[in-house]
Amino acid sequence: MSDSLPLPLNPLFARPGESMPGDRFSIPEGEMLPETAYQIVHDEVMLDGNARLNLATFVGTWMDPFASKLYSESFDKNMIDKDEYPKTAEIEDRCWKIVAGLWNAPDPLHTIGTSTIGSSEACMLGGLALKRRWQNARKAAGKPTDKPNLIMSSAVQVVWEKFCNYWDVEPRYVPISDEHKTLDGTGLAGYVDENTIGVVAIMGVTYTGMYEPVAAIAAALDQIQKDTGLDIPIHVDGASGGMIAPFLQPDLEWDFRLERVHSISTSGHKYGLVYPGLGWVVWRKREYCPDDLIFDVSYLGGHMPTFALNFSRPGAQVLLQYYNFLRLGRDGYTRVQQASHDVARHLADGIAKMDAFELWNDASDIPVFAWRLKAGHTDHWTLYDLQNRLRMKGWLIPAYPMPDNLTDVTVQRIVVRNGLSLDLAQDLLVDIKEQTEFLDQLDGPMPAEKNAHAFTH
Ligand SMILES: Cc1ncc(COP(=O)(O)O)c(C=O)c1O
Numbered sequence: 001m002s003d004s005l006p007l008p009l010n011p012l013f014a015r016p017g018e019s020m021p022g023d024r025f026s027i028p029e030g031e032m033l034p035e036t037a038y039q040i041v042h043d044e045v046m047l048d049g050n051a052r053l054n055l056a057t058f059v060g061t062w063m064d065p066f067a068s069k070l071y072s073e074s075f076d077k078n079m080i081d082k083d084e085y086p087k088t089a090e091i092e093d094r095c096w097k098i099v100a101g102l103w104n105a106p107d108p109l110h111t112i113g114t115s116t117i118g119s120s121e122a123c124m125l126g127g128l129a130l131k132r133r134w135q136n137a138r139k140a141a142g143k144p145t146d147k148p149n150l151i152m153s154s155a156v157q158v159v160w161e162k163f164c165n166y167w168d169v170e171p172r173y174v175p176i177s178d179e180h181k182t183l184d185g186t187g188l189a190g191y192v193d194e195n196t197i198g199v200v201a202i203m204g205v206t207y208t209g210m211y212e213p214v215a216a217i218a219a220a221l222d223q224i225q226k227d228t229g230l231d232i233p234i235h236v237d238g239a240s241g242g243m244i245a246p247f248l249q250p251d252l253e254w255d256f257r258l259e260r261v262h263s264i265s266t267s268g269h270k271y272g273l274v275y276p277g278l279g280w281v282v283w284r285k286r287e288y289c290p291d292d293l294i295f296d297v298s299y300l301g302g303h304m305p306t307f308a309l310n311f312s313r314p315g316a317q318v319l320l321q322y323y324n325f326l327r328l329g330r331d332g333y334t335r336v337q338q339a340s341h342d343v344a345r346h347l348a349d350g351i352a353k354m355d356a357f358e359l360w361n362d363a364s365d366i367p368v369f370a371w372r373l374k375a376g377h378t379d380h381w382t383l384y385d386l387q388n389r390l391r392m393k394g395w396l397i398p399a400y401p402m403p404d405n406l407t408d409v410t411v412q413r414i415v416v417r418n419g420l421s422l423d424l425a426q427d428l429l430v431d432i433k434e435q436t437e438f439l440d441q442l443d444g445p446m447p448a449e450k451n452a453h454a455f456t457h
Pocket of ligand 1: 120123202
């Protein structure tokens, strides 16, 4: 039997390729019909979780049909081809200026920023600029540059550990605790010295969704400057909060209204409401991004500065971001984020009412919250068991230990995104209640895997 038969057997799953197991780890010798290859891949990913029920991820899983139309018209655009796709390049430029305006940059049109593949690349660029500025100043003063350090909470996202590892920067972690649930400036003076390139403040801590009080951190650094002369800048990792705070907490001063904030990054693909593959980073002033990190690409016969780790990457997401800015405007973003916030608060209230749990935080910052088992509630089951029971119902809601210093605390977290309606949230509360009741009825401890694999942020 061959694929060139005039009457292929599809959809009876009896065609070569579908009817027999193939070698999955080497390229096949021959071709197969596109329908067959499609069916194999399509079927295999049916076993993935349902993206809309994935309440572990911060990343966009729903866009409207016109966004999907635009996506399908533009997924062939390479963001780096600025000369070939000058309009896409221009729209990228407009987008980061819009973002700079949302973050209250003093002069959004004359500062510098860029799109990236996500917050990770954006954070790396922010960190690199801090390091290079510190190095340049040290060199100019004839001082050594071999021991840079960066200060951050122990609850940073893994990108900051990577940044320090890849670029030879010593990470200095300020441990969080039950009393200090985020980095808040307390005791900062014990961590900084002349080799400190900056402090990372997080708007939307990955573990819990809480905002770090950037203004309090900036005030602590002001005091340190008064006492020691050290002028230490802040990079705000606003991966999720960077696109929530401008709409839901416009009076909160966490952004370029604070002079000490030199750069801010965010994920367009989180609360920027775009599909995966987009981040933004903006500097307060052009000079905070050192010239020796910037490359020129030719663009419409002129030049455009670029500053990125990747060369090729998709341009479509940038167009989707611009689409959302136009489509929603400030009011629309506010309403969409408010709807997610309302759902998160509703879920947090519902969970707080259940005897077994206490909230770690209540979703009053970004629409994300975490809870833990009340001390003494049970020794028969853990939040990992609840995670598994909910997975059987289709919900992906991770349980994980808190970072160093608090690793004995296990929490479970829900990220509410655009697309989780109040109606679905109601079903979720019922499932959490029922599964908790099931676990509470166990007449002995739930067996546990010895080397269980933990959720990674
Ligand atoms: C605070 C924080 N920083 C950075 C990142 C990395 O973002 P991305 O996945 O867009 O690279 C995340 C992702 O969850 C995050 O929560």
